[in-house]
Amino acid sequence: MQNSTPWQPSCSIELLQLRARMLQRIRVFFAERNVLEVETPLLSHASSTDAQLHFFTTFYETSANRQPLFLQTSPEFAMKRLLAAGSGSIFQICKAFRNGEAGRFHNPEFTMLEWYRINFDLTELMTEVESLFDFLFDGQLAPPLRLSYQTVFEQFTGLNALIFSFEDYSTFAKKANLIDAIKICGDNHVLWLDFLFSFCVQPYLGEKGLCLIQDYPACQSSLARLNANNPLITERVEVFLHGIELGNGYHELTDFFEQNRRFDAEIEIRCRENLPAAIKDENLLAALKNGLPNCAGIALGLDRILMILAKMQKISDVLSFDIERA
Amino acid sequence: MAVYSTSEFRSGLKVMLDNDPCAIIENEFVKPGKGQAFNRVKIRNLKSGRVIERTFKSGETLEGADVVDMEMQYLYNDGDYRHFMMQDTFEQYQADAKIVGDAALWLRDQDMCTVTLWNDSPLAVTPANFVELEIVETDPGVRGDTSGGGGKPAKLATGAVVRVPLFVAQGEIIKVDTRTGEYISRVKE
Numbered sequence: 001m002q003n004s005t006p007w008q009p010s011c012s013i014e015l016l017q018l019r020a021r022m023l024q025r026i027r028v029f030f031a032e033r034n035v036l037e038v039e040t041p042l043l044s045h046a047s048s049t050d051a052q053l054h055f056f057t058t059f060y061e062t063s064a065n066r067q068p069l070f071l072q073t074s075p076e077f078a079m080k081r082l083l084a085a086g087s088g089s090i091f092q093i094c095k096a097f098r099n100g101e102a103g104r105f106h107n108p109e110f111t112m113l114e115w116y117r118i119n120f121d122l123t124e125l126m127t128e129v130e131s132l133f134d135f136l137f138d139g140q141l142a143p144p145l146r147l148s149y150q151t152v153f154e155q156f157t158g159l160n161a162l163i164f165s166f167e168d169y170s171t172f173a174k175k176a177n178l179i180d181a182i183k184i185c186g187d188n189h190v191l192w193l194d195f196l197f198s199f200c201v202q203p204y205l206g207e208k209g210l211c212l213i214q215d216y217p218a219c220q221s222s223l224a225r226l227n228a229n230n231p232l233i234t235e236r237v238e239v240f241l242h243g244i245e246l247g248n249g250y251h252e253l254t255d256f257f258e259q260n261r262r263f264d265a266e267i268e269i270r271c272r273e274n275l276p277a278a279i280k281d282e283n284l285l286a287a288l289k290n291g292l293p294n295c296a297g298i299a300l301g302l303d304r305i306l307m308i309l310a311k312m313q314k315i316s317d318v319l320s321f322d323i324e325r326a
Numbered sequence: 327m328a329v330y331s332t333s334e335f336r337s338g339l340k341v342m343l344d345n346d347p348c349a350i351i352e353n354e355f356v357k358p359g360k361g362q363a364f365n366r367v368k369i370r371n372l373k374s375g376r377v378i379e380r381t382f383k384s385g386e387t388l389e390g391a392d393v394v395d396m397e398m399q400y401l402y403n404d405g406d407y408r409h410f411m412m413q414d415t416f417e418q419y420q421a422d423a424k425i426v427g428d429a430a431l432w433l434r435d436q437d438m439c440t441v442t443l444w445n446d447s448p449l450a451v452t453p454a455n456f457v458e459l460e461i462v463e464t465d466p467g468v469r470g471d472t473s474g475g476g477g478k479p480a481k482l483a484t485g486a487v488v489r490v491p492l493f494v495a496q497g498e499i500i501k502v503d504t505r506t507g508e509y510i511s512r513v514k515e
Contacts, residue, residue: 052361100333100384101363103355180381184364194361199381202358220360238359248359301359 010322018310019318022136022302023093026113029135033128035089035115040078042095046281048073049266051273054099056108070279071097074299075114076223077284080252083116083295084287091115093302104314105244105304108323116297122235122251125296126212129239129249133210136305141241142209149216149233153193156201162217162232164189169196176200190219205240213238223262224250239300242308249298256288327390332365332382340372340393343380347372347391347444355384372442372449375427391444395452398441400433408433410441410448421448429453431486432504453504458513459483460499464490477509 009016027037047055047070056071072078074096082090096112117125130144153161157172169192173181178199185191205211214237218226221234235251253259263280270278306318316322330341335353342348348369357363363384370377372393398410398419407420408430419441423430425448432453433439440452464480477489480500488502490509501510 050360052357052363101355101357102333103357106355106357177379178381184381184383191362194358195364195381198356198358198361198364199366245359 006325009320010316010325011318011320015306015310015312015318016320019302019306022306022309025136026091026093026132026302029132030091030115033089035091035117036087038079038082038087038090038092039094040075040082040092042072042097043069044072044078044281045069045279046077046283047278049263049270049278049280051266051269051275054101054275055278056097056099057276073098074112076297076299077281079114079116079297080284080292081287083118084290084292089115089117089295096299102323105307107303107315107319109326110315111302112299113302114297114299116252116295118293118295120296122214122237122249122296125249125251125298126214126237129212129237129247129298129300130210133241136309144210144212145206146212146214149213152201152205152213153197156204157196159196161193164192172196193217193220202240202245203243206242206244209241211240213240223253223259225253225255237298239298241305244304244308245301246304247298247300249296251296252292254288254292254294256285259288260285327392329387329389331387332367332384335365335367335388340391341369341388342391343369343371343388346374347393347449349393351377357384372444375450392446393442393444393449395440395442397438400435400437400439402435408451410439410451419443419448421451425449426451429504431484432457432459432502434459434484455503455505456501456510457504458499458501459486461490461494461496464494464496466495480509 030037043058053073055073058069058071060067060069075092075094079090079092091113093111093113095109097109099108101108117128126146133141150161153159159168159172166187170182173179181192181195185195205213215227215233216236218232218234221236224234224236227233227235237249238245239247267278267280303315303318307315310318312318330339335350337350337352339350340347341350348371350367351370352368354366355363356366365382365384367380367382368377369380396412398412401409401411407422408426410419410421411417427450429439429451437454437457439454441448442450459482461480462483465478477491479487480490480494481487488507488509490500494500494512499513501513502508503510
């Protein structure tokens with residue numbers, strides 16, 4: 001045991017008040033727009049299949065057996081089941097859990113705001129995101145910017161994000177003093193994009209106002225639809241402010257067959273990389289089969305937004321108790 | 327030797343990188359919401375003293391380095407090597423000028439210092455943060471001048487040259503901060 005048991009909160013009392021105010025204002029924002037607040041379980045029989053998200057596993061004990069349950073990495077699947085059941089537009093403020101993620105901008109348990117708008121496309125959703133930030137920051141942010149992934153990637157690296165060239169990418173890495181990228185990424189285009197975007201692009205996004213990046217390369221599509229006019233890009237948007245990633249939104253995939261195919265592909269990747277086996281969410285698939293209404297949805301990390309609102313340098317500065325004190 | 331994963335890279339951890347012993351200074355976790363996690367790590371090469379930045383895929387590992395700091399007494403300089411001794415075991419170690427480096431400017435026979443050992447061989451020598459040394463050469467003191475401004479160079483018994491206030495005279499003993507090479511105060515006999 002250390003000299004003193006760290007029973008005190010990681011953040012100040014003022015930060016608790018600022019958080020409460022932020023949550024109240026978010027609820028006002030959605031109430032005014034007739035978006036219904038919902039609650040879904042944190043525990044699920046199915047896990048995330050994304051190979052980049054490490055889930056927490058827990059066990060449900062009944063007299064008959066012992067069954068693994070997983071803490072959600074986001075409320076997405078359960079919320080989509082509500083949408084398929086006819087809930088209309090919904091929002092949720094909840095905890096999400098990602099194993100192993102800890103650092104200046106990461107805590108394994110964090111607060112997420114996720115919402116879905118029926119019959120919205122990505123452009124309408126982006127407009128609503130901008131309104132929310134304008135409201136939360138009392139109009140103090142510079143006007144928002146909407147840029148394509150390809151444009152910003154080329155602006156900061158001179159590289160084409162959609163067409164991979166090992167020679168061009170590695171030449172740039174050497175020039176940027178990031179030679180580790182060559183060994184780590186090899187000929188894996190997706191890894192290269194993650195690497196270069198994280199270190200050479202993202203830190204410069206949204207320095208004064210919100211920056212919305214859209215038209216992600218298809219290889220980074222996750223649960224988004226492919227663009228109907230250009231199959232190389234996807235209907236996904238990411239939100240950045242002060243160089244920090246705040247959220248990720250999609251024009252949601254409603255196609256059961258495509259969703260099932262992506263789940264299987266992700267499960268195969270997990271298997272290949274010797275990651276814990278994932279259980280695909282058959283409930284979500286059944287809901288999609290039944291019919292998910294056309295919608296767009298987005299998830300935002302509220303702790304990070306609070307960090308920027310309060311001008312704090314690390315996520316533990318805005319949490320009541322960070323993982324070390326949990 | 328133990329193997330450490332990126333999530334265990336904490337400040338001060340000694341690891342092997344490119345066959346050299348290194349110390350972790352800073353470790354930043356970088357992860358896009360949908361994508362690969364990386365660790366951007368600031369590392370000091372303990373052989374060269376140089377600080378470099380490297381990136382790892384989260385979960386990558388490095389082998390630990392058998393690096394320990396030992397309190398030792400500096401014995402003497404035989405011209406090629408300086409000799410150090412563990413006071414409890416009387417075990418002796420020798421280090422050449424390259425390893426001793428700038429520490430040579432502050433070491434007087436019999437002084438205690440820190441010798442960093444890598445696989446039981448000296449890797450670096452660090453003098454005490456504060457040492458008291460005699461001034462062997464400086465311009466005559468100006469009586470009554472106790473101002474801090476200006477100053478003059480003074481050569482110490484070990485050969486180091488530091489700036490001292492004008493009132494400090496040859497033959498006096500002064501306290502110096504070895505990390506900055508700055509004069510702290512006079513020491514009364």
